[in-house]
Amino acid sequence: MHIVVCLKQVPMVSELPWDPRTGRLMRGQAEGMMNPACKHALEAALRLKEEHGGSLTALCMGPPEAEEVLREALALGADEAVLLCDPRLAGADTLATSHTLARAIQAVAPDFDLALLGCTTTDSETGQVGPQLAEELDLPAAFNVEHLELTGRALTVRRVYDGFLETLEMDLPALLTITTQEFAPRETPLGGLERAFAQASVRVMDAEAIGASLDRVGDKGSAGRMLRVYSPTAQKKCVLLTGAVKKSVQELFERYGDRLGGLIGQDLASEEEGHDQ
Amino acid sequence: MTNSRDVWVFGDYRNYFQNRVTLQLLARGRELAQAQEGELCAVVIGHDLQQWVDEYVAHGADRVLALDHPSLTAYQGETYTSLLVDLARERKPAVILVGATSFGRELAARAAKRLGTGLTADCVDLRLDDQGRLVQTAPGFGGNLLAEIVIPRHWPQMATVRPGTFQELPHDYERQAPVEWLPLPAGLKPERVRLVKSERLAPREQALETAGVVVCGGRGMGSKKKFRNLVELARLLGGQVAATRPVVYARWCEEGALVGQAGRQIKPQVLFSFGVSGAIQHTAGIGGAPFIVAVNKNPGAVMMQMADVGLVADANQACLALIRELKKRLRS
Numbered sequence: 001m002h003i004v005v006c007l008k009q010v011p012m013v014s015e016l017p018w019d020p021r022t023g024r025l026m027r028g029q030a031e032g033m034m035n036p037a038c039k040h041a042l043e044a045a046l047r048l049k050e051e052h053g054g055s056l057t058a059l060c061m062g063p064p065e066a067e068e069v070l071r072e073a074l075a076l077g078a079d080e081a082v083l084l085c086d087p088r089l090a091g092a093d094t095l096a097t098s099h100t101l102a103r104a105i106q107a108v109a110p111d112f113d114l115a116l117l118g119c120t121t122t123d124s125e126t127g128q129v130g131p132q133l134a135e136e137l138d139l140p141a142a143f144n145v146e147h148l149e150l151t152g153r154a155l156t157v158r159r160v161y162d163g164f165l166e167t168l169e170m171d172l173p174a175l176l177t178i179t180t181q182e183f184a185p186r187e188t189p190l191g192g193l194e195r196a197f198a199q200a201s202v203r204v205m206d207a208e209a210i211g212a213s214l215d216r217v218g219d220k221g222s223a224g225r226m227l228r229v230y231s232p233t234a235q236k237k238c239v240l241l242t243g244a245v246k247k248s249v250q251e252l253f254e255r256y257g258d259r260l261g262g263l264i265g266q267d268l269a270s271e272e273e274g275h276d277q
Numbered sequence: 278m279t280n281s282r283d284v285w286v287f288g289d290y291r292n293y294f295q296n297r298v299t300l301q302l303l304a305r306g307r308e309l310a311q312a313q314e315g316e317l318c319a320v321v322i323g324h325d326l327q328q329w330v331d332e333y334v335a336h337g338a339d340r341v342l343a344l345d346h347p348s349l350t351a352y353q354g355e356t357y358t359s360l361l362v363d364l365a366r367e368r369k370p371a372v373i374l375v376g377a378t379s380f381g382r383e384l385a386a387r388a389a390k391r392l393g394t395g396l397t398a399d400c401v402d403l404r405l406d407d408q409g410r411l412v413q414t415a416p417g418f419g420g421n422l423l424a425e426i427v428i429p430r431h432w433p434q435m436a437t438v439r440p441g442t443f444q445e446l447p448h449d450y451e452r453q454a455p456v457e458w459l460p461l462p463a464g465l466k467p468e469r470v471r472l473v474k475s476e477r478l479a480p481r482e483q484a485l486e487t488a489g490v491v492v493c494g495g496r497g498m499g500s501k502k503k504f505r506n507l508v509e510l511a512r513l514l515g516g517q518v519a520a521t522r523p524v525v526y527a528r529w530c531e532e533g534a535l536v537g538q539a540g541r542q543i544k545p546q547v548l549f550s551f552g553v554s555g556a557i558q559h560t561a562g563i564g565g566a567p568f569i570v571a572v573n574k575n576p577g578a579v580m581m582q583m584a585d586v587g588l589v590a591d592a593n594q595a596c597l598a599l600i601r602e603l604k605k606r607l608r609s
């Protein structure tokens with residue numbers, strides 16, 4: 001059995017500086033980590049490999065630094081790691097990303113049986129790449145999977161979808177996206193990480209190497225265009241209370257006690273002196 | 278055939294009572310369709326659809342396309358995508374809007390891929406610009422920013438919208454509109470994914486969604502121990518405790534308290550917000566509370582600007598002072 005798992009590196013913090021001209025995240029300024037749902041997908045892949053044997057290919061599209069998440073995957077037990085790294089792949093929306101990943105999977109693992117992805121990423125959370133990749137690879141697929149079992153070539157999965165607990169079946173080859181509900185990721189073995197960093201075993205590929213058409217990848221292959229990026233402007237006129245906390249809180253009740261009390265159904269306006277002592 | 282000016286809304290009727298997102302989309306879709314003199318069309322796929330068809334007409338659809346067949350009783354990703362995509366290719370709507378339910382997200386993503394077009398997730402606003410393009414406003418990747426996105430060279434323009442983003446129109450059961458009952462096309466590929474079992478889960482705890490008073494804590498509360506003080510404050514106010522994502526990640530409180538894009542949508546009468554910066558992914562969930570009190574040591578925080586009253590103070594100190602003051606006042 002050959003499993004491919006797609007991993008994304010995301011910024012460790014969610015507040016990142018933006019480039020106001022391009023409207024892009026200045027990713028260079030943040031430390032990266034493996035996207036949590038991707039980490040769970042990797043864990044699911046590792047458990048399947050332990051149980052059923054076979055090989056595991058980890059795939060990541062990103063800047064050179066994204067190699068880190070692939071090293072982590074190698075340390076955890078992936079057999080092969082491929083970094084899709086090419087400035088022409090940058091700025092991709094989900095349409096272009098799914099095309100790129102599909103081409104890459106077909107190039108590096110044409111015999112794959114199962115493709116696993118995280119259900120969403122913490123930096124954009126569209127959840128669109130999984131379904132779009134399933135479309136492009138023309139595979140049976142299930143998204144937001146919490147539990148899975150493989151018997152021969154038959155895959156049984158469980159997921160929560162719009163308030164329904166669903167059990168689905170399909171045959172391999174197939175594609176699944178994994179949530180962070182189950183498949184708690186194992187710790188990365190320290191020695192393993194050192195070894196993975198020492199061995200130069202991450203294969204770096206560009207757009208040509210995976211046979212992607214250049215007008216379908218990156219910014220060029222994306223359908224959405226950013227008109228502008230802005231901070232939502234304040235809608236209200238805020239009254240600021242500064243000074244000592246105790247005083248501010250008293251002022252809050254003096255000025256707004258009526259209104260607050262009315263909204264919560266309590267009399268807050270009056271204060272009986274002396275009870276506090 | 279050139280593209281029409283029509284706006285389509287996918288009729289997602291499963292869980293109708295929990296989420297009225299289709300009706301909310303019809304309301305906004307109607308404005309968009311009228312602005313460009315197109316039709317607002319609800320497309321509904323499934324079985325036993327009459328009641329939903331009536332509902333969509335009553336809520337503003339100018340036309341309903343209904344594909345009703347016993348084999349479509351359960352939602353199926355591949356089949357529904359094929360049906361929607363074939364209809365879209367035939368009739369060429371300008372815009373397709375889909376509610377961001379689990380199934381809606383899957384369907385919209387698949388359909389956009391097959392149609393080779395763009396799809397903007399979780400739009401918080403939709404309007405038309407002077408060139409008739411759909412301007413989709415969606416939270417930017419991380420940070421307090423909104424991005425306006427257009428899909429200029431691809432067709433149709435597609436967007437998903439979370440439940441609770443727009444307001445439905447009052448229903449009008451006198452309203453009439455043409456309904457087309459379409460036959461199931463021949464040669465539909467069988468679904469490769471078999472639904473073996475489907476159980477409705479008990480509706481999740483709604484306390485936060487319906488609470489009149491919500492006390493929300495952010496990273497600025499400082500620690501798990503201090504965060505607990507908010508529970509006492511909420512108790513005194515007869516409210517519920519909510520949190521931002523860093524708080525949930527740090528496990529200062531349970532995950533169900535998360536408010537915002539990735540969590541719950543609340544609509545309190547009064548919101549107390551402690552040590553919250555006001556990132557759009559969070560404020561997207563607080564639905565224009567009529568009265569907001571924010572506490573932040575930074576008077577410039579977005580959450581402070583959104584508030585009616587802002588206390589420039591340490592979040593935990595302010596919480597403790599409020600508890601003390603409330604105890605005094607509630608006793609009297």
Ligand SMILES: Cc1cc2nc3c(=O)[nH]c(=O)nc-3n(C[C@H](O)[C@H](O)[C@H](O)COP(=O)(O)OP(=O)(O)OC[C@H]3O[C@@H](n4cnc5c(N)ncnc54)[C@H](O)[C@@H]3O)c2cc1C
Pocket residue numbers: 014015121122123124125418419420494495496497498499520521522523524535536537538539540541551552553554555556557558559572573574575578590591592593
């Ligand atoms: C795709 C995506 C989805 C997201 N979904 C959600 C979501 O659903 N809900 C959500 O909440 N977030 C969500 N986020 C995260 C969001 O962008 C913000 O990171 C988060 O809301 C910030 O939380 P915060 O305000 O508690 O923390 P911070 O942004 O760190 O703000 C802390 C605030 O506390 C103030 N402060 C610090 N110390 C004190 C003190 N001692 N006293 C008083 N004030 C103090 C600071 O001035 C600051 O304003 C999402 C992000 C992404 C990328």
